[in-house]
Amino acid sequence: MADATATLRVFRGDAETGKAVDYEVPLTPGMVVLDAIHSIQANQSPDLAVRWNCKAAKCGSCSAEVNGRPKLMCKTRMDSLPPDQPITVFPIKTFPVIKDLVTDVSWNYEVNKKIPAFKPKPNAEWKMYQRDVDRGQEFRKCIECFLCQNVCHVLRDHDKKQDFGGPRFFVRTAALEMHPLDSRNRIPLLREQLGIGYCNITKCCTEVCPEDIHITDNAIIPLKERVVDQFYDPLTMIVRKIFPAK
Amino acid sequence: MSPATKYETHEHDVLIIGAGGAGLRAAIEALAQGARVGVVCKSLLGKAHTVMAEGGLAAAMANVDKADNWRTHFRDTMSGGKYLNNWRMAQLHAQEAPDRVRELEQWGALFDRTDTGDILQRAFGGHTFKRLCHVGDRTGLEMIRTLQDRGVDLGFDVYMECTITRLLKDGDRVCGAFGYWRNSGNLVVFKAKSIVIATGGIGKSWKITSNSWECTGDGMALAYEAGAELLDMEFVQFHPTGMVWPPGVRGILVTEAVRGEGGILRNKNGERFMEKYDPKRLELSTRDIVARSIYTEVREGRGSEHGGAYLNISHKPAEYVKRKLPSMYHQFKELADVDITKGPMEVGPTCHYVMGGIRVDAETGQSTVPGLFAAGEAAGGMHGANRLGGNSLSDLLVFGRRAGLAAAQQAGKCPATAIDNAQIEAAERDLLAPFTRAGGENPYKIHENLQDVMQSLVGIFRNDEDLRKAIVELEKLKARAANASASGSHVYNTGWHLTRDLQSMLTVSEACAHAALARTESRGAHSRIDFPKTEDAWGKKNLIIAKKGSAMTLTEVPRGAMPAELQEILAESK
Amino acid sequence: MADSSTLKGLTRFGSTQRRDAWWIENLPFIIVFGGFLAYATWRAIENNYFWVAPYLSPFYSPLIDPHHHWWPFSPAFLILGGPGGFRITCYYYRKAYYRAAFAHPLGCAVSEGHRGYSGERKFPLILQNVHRYFFYVVTIILAFLWYDTVVAFNFNGHFGIGVGTIVMLVDVILLTTYSLSCHSLRHLVGGKLDCFSCTTFGKPRHAAWRGVTILNEHHMFWAWVSMISVGLTDLYIRLVASGAIRDIRLL
Known part of the structure; x- marks a missing residue:
């Protein structure tokens, strides 16, 4: 036990050139992948670039692809990975690599700006009940690790960054749209600028969410249904014409 | 060459360093005043340490306990701080916190609700009433996201992953800041009429800590170097409940909300030991007392398997625990293989918060340097000798707003200032020096040794001998840090970044050790084994650290008398 | 494994660094759904053995x-579009066949190469938005199936229960x-509301939404078991109707 080690195969390099480098790391009980990366930094390669903050799965900084699966490194136990082969630790693929495990995620912050902020109804009484905030609270658990953005094939394989917002921002929009006191309508935005129609609900975002947010079932599909209400369902469109929303 | 051409330069009315709760709240207020605001942060936006705050936000809203009011909150805060608090700050804090919470709600925050549709409040250590507005155990995330969205909506400029290494001065007043982009290693100059420091804490100097890599005391060190005074730096809070096992997670916070929701502490013999140390408040005693109690149990051989205490919430229904403490449930399940709905957690003290900080004016948050403001954990005084749980998030909002307001007003009146090239060039030389020292020491080793020194010699219990030894050790570490080297490119070079962060950590560690040595009493979070009593005389003065020439000096300043109306409030309890 | 030493090697179709057998996930869907599709098509064309008193095959209900007074083909074709369309536009089935049949994506974090993709924005996939109309149609068909099930208790005017009755009821x-x-x-019962407490009938609608939500969390499960059961029900009735086996009277 005392001299048990694991081999990490870590991507070193930038967007142009790079290679996977093997590091031998001593194992300790309960060790997570981020601990192993820190051990490499401290003892073997001080300039190994990695983003991290809380080390407790609360800030969403240390996203990477461990053995090909999008993960938070701080939450991925070394003893959950097969010990017989090197553990690959690569940067998330959808965003350009800056160096080693650090990627440029600034695109996400730009998308975020497209979404109009919360605007309370005029003369709101500021009474809200738990049943009315439950849905929003699930979405607001999001720690912006961008693993959902990373795994989403619309961004990952088809690079629709111009036309598509990605799961993270459907979750944010859902929180705003389902806020009991919000007065804005972001459904046209969802259909057009955020391109919700590109999503084909294949649920990889939900599978990788470290906060266990049911992104597809609770955020995206309900939003798609709201888009149908406003744009594709003649019945609800007529009802809306006759009884305009308050 | 002029700085405008040689360095990337940005100009703002108000520059805010730090994008946690205090920095973002300050930015929002300065924007509301019409100022052009820039926010600089070491991490990505929304990742600041505020995100780690779990239990809640203390505000006397009286939604659950109708008898609550600001006077009781003020009294609890002063009593928890062992009366060393800046009483004006404690008063403003207690009075303004409820409005700051309502504001968050109006900006879109979704707190847990009462049956009548109000914000739900929970019990917490040292608070007489149920006072903590919360969202399960992720209140900090809710707060930072709300503030972030508000700031983006109002349109601030954010400079992410940028570290400030020096404040620039024009005569007495600050006029800008110099730093580098972590991503590229490129240098950057910010010109500003006023600067708000909101860089948070210093916990990364200790080995067992709940703090992230960012909490290196940068803001305090920057202010100190710029001539500002630091106040009561000896008061470092050890949170009673951090994880202790497995080793990789040691120090990660276990929210006080576990005890707020009814969690019970026991030693290895199954004794509920808080009955011995604080029979009245038990687990909901103040943090200093609970931390010392656990530490004492462990030291006297009654600790848990891995050197902590057992904290149990499993007597509550499993569904309730999962709903009110979801991240604790996951944290233990995934990192420690413990199901907290079925069995106890192992917990022990972890370095958490510094009550001391930049000395500021209570109303405006202005430091002793004109144009330089501070708010949040980086500022000192509000919490005295010990902070109550939940008072931090409200502190960030109340004093973040006040600092942002004053900084914007001040910027409006500020005379034109000039940037001094020599200061920038000196800062650049210092910053890049590690690359010129080939074969110097690995900064990670120095950091590890610093953490060992602070953990073992400037920890929960202190004494004269240890503290003197710590000061000697810190001198040696300073010499080693001055010889630390960095290699490779300037692009996201974490080793190089650490050489810079080490400078800040060493400065604040030294300030802490000096102040701890000088305060020959025990009060709140500062426990001297050789001076176990709380002395009235020490309650009448603060310890000030400042830079004179190149030396760190320490002076005692008298605190003056508390206004009669506040004294009356304190007397009400007795 | 793809060339893992650089990032560029990971963009070819099917390349991934995943080590688990990610492709296995798609197999049950291809086999069972494919089998069901083939069986249902064959049975619809067959136009025989769908009725044996008192049982009517769900593939042919309402009959x-x-x-053939005015419809020359199998009557199954008149109604199968309803349940078929309901399943084709179902959010669960969409996920499954987009992955298994369209390879958009093959699996999570598995490269699908550089192929065109327009999601559900263009014809024909934009028609997925009519899912709720198929729900309306299926609701009507379900009423007939319940009627058929009640009839399945009626053996020549006498109450009775056969194995077929149980099969149809399940x-x-x-x-x-x-x-x-x-x-x-x-969505329709309550999901479309932003505030349950501010709406007329908000509380019962919240309760209904909660109820549907609980079932919805297992939508995939219900999709599978109901697909298998409807196939087996038809098969049972076919076997009885064709005389291959005899229905056993239980009561």
Whole structure:
């Protein structure tokens, strides 16, 4: 036990050139992948670039692809990975690599700006009940690790960054749209600028969410249904014409 | 060459360093005043340490306990701080916190609700009433996201992953800041009429800590170097409940909300030991007392398997625990293989918060340097000798707003200032020096040794001998840090970044050790084994650290008398 | 494994650094759904052995113009579009066949190469938005299936229970549960509201939404078991109707 080690195969390099480098790391009980990366930094390669903050799965900084699966490194136990082969630790693929495990995620912050902020109804009484905030609270658990953005094939394989917002921002929009006191309508935005129609609900975002947010079932599909209400369902469109929303 | 051409330069009315709760709240207020605001942060936006705050936000809203009011909150805060608090700050804090919470709600925050549709409040250590507005155990995330969205909506400029290494001065007043982009290693100059420091804490100097890599005391060190005074730096809070096992997670916070929701502490013999140390408040005693109690149990051989205490919430229904403490449930399940709905957690003290900080004016948050403001954990005084749980998030909002307001007003009146090239060039030389020292020491080793020194010699219990030894050790570490080297490119070079962060950590560690040595009493979070009593005389003065020439000096300043109306409030309890 | 030493090697179709057998996930869907599709098509064309008193196959219910007065083909074709369309546009099935048949994506974090993709924005996939209309149609068909199930208790004017009765009852319950777990229904009963407490009938609608939500969390499960049960129900009735086996009277 005392001299048990694991081999990490870590991507070193930038967007142009790079290679996977093997590091031998001593194992300790309960060790997570981020601990192993820190051990490499401290003892073997001080300039190994990695983003991290809380080390407790609360800030969403240390996203990477461990053995090909999008993960938070701080939450991925070394003893959950097969010990017989090197553990690959690569940067998330959808965003350009800056160096080693650090990627440029600034695109996400730009998308975020497209979404109009919360605007309370005029003369709101500021009474809200738990049943009315439950849905929003699930979405607001999001720690912006961008693993959902990373795994989403619309961004990952088809690079629709111009036309598509990605799961993270459907979750944010859902929180705003389902806020009991919000007065804005972001459904046209969802259909057009955020391109919700590109999503084909294949649920990889939900599978990788470290906060266990049911992104597809609770955020995206309900939003798609709201888009149908406003744009594709003649019945609800007529009802809306006759009884305009308050 | 002029700085405008040689360095990337940005100009703002108000520059805010730090994008946690205090920095973002300050930015929002300065924007509301019409100022052009820039926010600089070491991490990505929304990742600041505020995100780690779990239990809640203390505000006397009286939604659950109708008898609550600001006077009781003020009294609890002063009593928890062992009366060393800046009483004006404690008063403003207690009075303004409820409005700051309502504001968050109006900006879109979704707190847990009462049956009548109000914000739900929970019990917490040292608070007489149920006072903590919360969202399960992720209140900090809710707060930072709300503030972030508000700031983006109002349109601030954010400079992410940028570290400030020096404040620039024009005569007495600050006029800008110099730093580098972590991503590229490129240098950057910010010109500003006023600067708000909101860089948070210093916990990364200790080995067992709940703090992230960012909490290196940068803001305090920057202010100190710029001539500002630091106040009561000896008061470092050890949170009673951090994880202790497995080793990789040691120090990660276990929210006080576990005890707020009814969690019970026991030693290895199954004794509920808080009955011995604080029979009245038990687990909901103040943090200093609970931390010392656990530490004492462990030291006297009654600790848990891995050197902590057992904290149990499993007597509550499993569904309730999962709903009110979801991240604790996951944290233990995934990192420690413990199901907290079925069995106890192992917990022990972890370095958490510094009550001391930049000395500021209570109303405006202005430091002793004109144009330089501070708010949040980086500022000192509000919490005295010990902070109550939940008072931090409200502190960030109340004093973040006040600092942002004053900084914007001040910027409006500020005379034109000039940037001094020599200061920038000196800062650049210092910053890049590690690359010129080939074969110097690995900064990670120095950091590890610093953490060992602070953990073992400037920890929960202190004494004269240890503290003197710590000061000697810190001198040696300073010499080693001055010889630390960095290699490779300037692009996201974490080793190089650490050489810079080490400078800040060493400065604040030294300030802490000096102040701890000088305060020959025990009060709140500062426990001297050789001076176990709380002395009235020490309650009448603060310890000030400042830079004179190149030396760190320490002076005692008298605190003056508390206004009669506040004294009356304190007397009400007795 | 793809060339893992650089990032560029990971963009070819099917390349991934994943080590688990990610492709296995798609197999049950291809086999069972493919099998069901083939069986259902064959049975619809067959136009025989769908009725044996008192049992009517769900593939042929409601039974319209069985004697070909105006519809020359199998009557199954008149109604199968309803349940078929309901499943084709179902949010669960979409996920499954987009992955298994369209390879968009093959698996999570598995490269699909550089192929065109327009999601559900263009014809024909934009028609997925009519899912709720198929729900309406299926609701009507379900009413007939319940009627058929009641009839299945009637043996020549006398109350009775045969194995077929039980089979049909289980089938109609599973089909109903699948429909009640539908995402569109979840939206219509309450999901479309922003504030349950501010709406007329908000509380019962919240309760209904909660109920549908609980079923909806297992939508995939209901999709599978109801698909298998409807196939087996038809098969049972076919076997009885063709004389291959005899229905056993239990009561």
